[in-house]
Amino acid sequence: MSSRRLFISFSLLLFGIVILMIANVLWGSVLISPKSVFEVLFFQHDTLKGESLIIWEYRIPQLIVAVFAGAGLAVAGLLLQTLFRNPLADPSILGISSGASFGVALLLFVTGTFAGTALSSLGWIGTLGISLSALAGAIVVLIFLMAVSSKVSHIVSLLIVGIMIAYLAGALTGLLRFYSRKEDIQAFVIWGMGTFSGVSRSQIPYFVLAVSIGLVSSVFLAKPLNMLLLGEQYAENLGLNTRFATRLIILLAGFLTAIITAYAGPIAFIGLAVPHIARSLFKTSDHLILIPASMATGIILALFCNLIARLPGIEGSLPINAVTSLIGAPFVIAVILRQHRSNTLAS
Amino acid sequence: MTEMLKLKQLQIGYANQGKLKGSVSLTSPIEAVVNKGEMVALTGPNGAGKSTLFRTIAGLHRALGGFVEIDGKSLNTLSLPQMSKLLSVVFTDRIADAYLNVFDVVATGRYPYINQWMKMSRADRQIVHQSMEMTGIAQFASRLFRTLSDGEQQKVLIAKALAQQTPLIILDEPAAFLDYPSKLNLLKLLKQLCEETQKTILLSSHDLEMILRHVDKLWLMAPNLPLIAGSPIQLIENKTIEKYFGVAYEL
Numbered sequence: 001m002s003s004r005r006l007f008i009s010f011s012l013l014l015f016g017i018v019i020l021m022i023a024n025v026l027w028g029s030v031l032i033s034p035k036s037v038f039e040v041l042f043f044q045h046d047t048l049k050g051e052s053l054i055i056w057e058y059r060i061p062q063l064i065v066a067v068f069a070g071a072g073l074a075v076a077g078l079l080l081q082t083l084f085r086n087p088l089a090d091p092s093i094l095g096i097s098s099g100a101s102f103g104v105a106l107l108l109f110v111t112g113t114f115a116g117t118a119l120s121s122l123g124w125i126g127t128l129g130i131s132l133s134a135l136a137g138a139i140v141v142l143i144f145l146m147a148v149s150s151k152v153s154h155i156v157s158l159l160i161v162g163i164m165i166a167y168l169a170g171a172l173t174g175l176l177r178f179y180s181r182k183e184d185i186q187a188f189v190i191w192g193m194g195t196f197s198g199v200s201r202s203q204i205p206y207f208v209l210a211v212s213i214g215l216v217s218s219v220f221l222a223k224p225l226n227m228l229l230l231g232e233q234y235a236e237n238l239g240l241n242t243r244f245a246t247r248l249i250i251l252l253a254g255f256l257t258a259i260i261t262a263y264a265g266p267i268a269f270i271g272l273a274v275p276h277i278a279r280s281l282f283k284t285s286d287h288l289i290l291i292p293a294s295m296a297t298g299i300i301l302a303l304f305c306n307l308i309a310r311l312p313g314i315e316g317s318l319p320i321n322a323v324t325s326l327i328g329a330p331f332v333i334a335v336i337l338r339q340h341r342s343n344t345l346a347s
Numbered sequence: 348m349t350e351m352l353k354l355k356q357l358q359i360g361y362a363n364q365g366k367l368k369g370s371v372s373l374t375s376p377i378e379a380v381v382n383k384g385e386m387v388a389l390t391g392p393n394g395a396g397k398s399t400l401f402r403t404i405a406g407l408h409r410a411l412g413g414f415v416e417i418d419g420k421s422l423n424t425l426s427l428p429q430m431s432k433l434l435s436v437v438f439t440d441r442i443a444d445a446y447l448n449v450f451d452v453v454a455t456g457r458y459p460y461i462n463q464w465m466k467m468s469r470a471d472r473q474i475v476h477q478s479m480e481m482t483g484i485a486q487f488a489s490r491l492f493r494t495l496s497d498g499e500q501q502k503v504l505i506a507k508a509l510a511q512q513t514p515l516i517i518l519d520e521p522a523a524f525l526d527y528p529s530k531l532n533l534l535k536l537l538k539q540l541c542e543e544t545q546k547t548i549l550l551s552s553h554d555l556e557m558i559l560r561h562v563d564k565l566w567l568m569a570p571n572l573p574l575i576a577g578s579p580i581q582l583i584e585n586k587t588i589e590k591y592f593g594v595a596y597e598l
Contacts, residue, residue: 222463222464223458223464223465226455227455229442229447230452230455231440233436233440234438234440234442234455237407237430237436238431238456238459239427239428239430239431239458239459241427279445283446284446285445285447285451339445
């Protein structure tokens with residue numbers, strides 16, 4: 001790809017991000033006129049207290065979470081698809097999000113059954129508790145995976161172990177839900193639907209910092225990832241310590257998934273779909289391009305889904321998980337069909 | 348003559364979870380040498396351990412005992428990056444990526460020489476182009492790798508090995524999926540590389556007829572027999588080939 005086309009493509013993506021950011025601030029389930037939005041953003045207005053609250057406490061935090069969750073999940077998906085050389089790999093494949101779900105289910109069960117309080121009724125303490133338990137569950141799985149990856153020599157074995165962990169955590173979660181109280185199950189279901197509004201304003205800096213560390217680190221893995229495209233044997237012959245690279249990639253993808261799942265719930269699809277979209281947009285396998293391209297595409301998809309989920313006229317906001325799949329799935333099908341057509345034309 | 352590759356009492360096989368006890372040794376200890384600029388073919392029935400031997404020499408598989416020396420340096424003392432500048436490989440693994448083009452694949456041969464931002468110098472690019480020209484694939488430079496035929500893909504991977512600028516190249520069954528003219532082409536190309544650029548080439552093949560005509564030396568391997576090296580004519584005349592393959596063989 002020529003550097004000019006590269007520049008144009010990235011400029012377009014950036015332009016899309018800016019437009020969607022503006023749209024995300026302008027529109028929401030509560031109608032606020034563009035003029036009021038402008039005034040709230042740039043001037044202090046005592047008459048616009050309600051509007052100010054909605055914009056500063058809801059829309060902007062949601063926007064920030066959507067941006068970082070979208071970028072992070074997309075990069076995690078890209079890393080895992082390249083590592084496993086499997087187009088169906090996504091952040092949920094290693095069982096990390098299942099671990100997070102189990103953490104949440106366990107917390108809700110314990111507090112509900114033994115402490116007798118429905119955590120969902122505790123406001124921000126409840127939300128923070130859910131995030132922390134999700135993080136704990138995800139990290140336990142991640143540590144286990146790292147231990148396993150030093151034992152097995154085949155990447156496919158690691159993939160199978162990850163999938164088994166996912167089933168195991170899923171089964172345990174199911175058991176807990178079976179014995180949980182109705183309110184707790186409700187809270188769990190809501191967490192499972194995913195949301196970009198689960199991070200309170202005070203925690204946003206930590207969330208942003210953690211995801212940024214993951215995103216920046218991923219760029220340093222571009223060369224090992226490019227080498228792995230050729231398969232482990234060629235990669236090793238080109239001087240790559242594939243075992244070490246594998247562990248780094250899993251650690252990084254796992255870290256991103258853990259942080260994002262903890263705060264936003266198990267968001268499906270962005271991690272699976274975005275790398276495909278980025279690859280077909282840029283027609284390249286070079287990770288030095290694909291990593292930033294996936295970040296940008298992930299941000300666009302997340303912002304767009306956030307916008308759709310809170311369209312005016314919809315009571316509250318739709319579950320993000322449903323919206324990402326509703327929008328992402330047709331997109332991926334279109335990409336595949338287009339690829340297929342260009343293949344048949346080429347041959 | 349310089350010894351490019353030397354195997355000393357090399358034992359190959361599969362260790363039992365890292366322990367020597369209970370491990371499976373595939374052959375008796377191997378003693379063999381490949382001189383600089385030589386083209387050597389390894390052949391023998393299936394299951395003799397040819398691929399394992401190659402993977403062991405390339406440092407991708409741990410030896411059960413003995414030593415591999417490349418260009419006078421022991422494999423145990425070499426790091427992976429150092430190895431990548433001494434020995435390049437062409438294996439039978441398939442590369443299935445959707446968007447890698449021929450230039451990209453050949454350019455990976457320069458990875459040992461460039462930093463993590465993968466910016467190639469003009470000299471690097473020239474080496475990639477030269478490698479593609481030497482193997483006759485320069486006209487495919489911007490074609491997608493996966494759209495090439497097996498023979499063409501094989502040449503791209505050989506170009507990658509050339510771009511890696513290693514004195515020693517190892518090819519595991521490079522002719523396996525090729526038709527007769529492509530096989531002939533490939534062996535002529537490899538022979539030419541040995542003669543013109545002083546590369547040392549070690550390849551494995553089942554195509555006795557083909558390799559007998561092109562290689563300088565033959566290595567024979569068979570289950571329960573020691574690796575034996577010799578000139579093709581010699582090994583036919585003293586019936587060693589018959590012994591190793593278990594069938595009568597005549598030119």
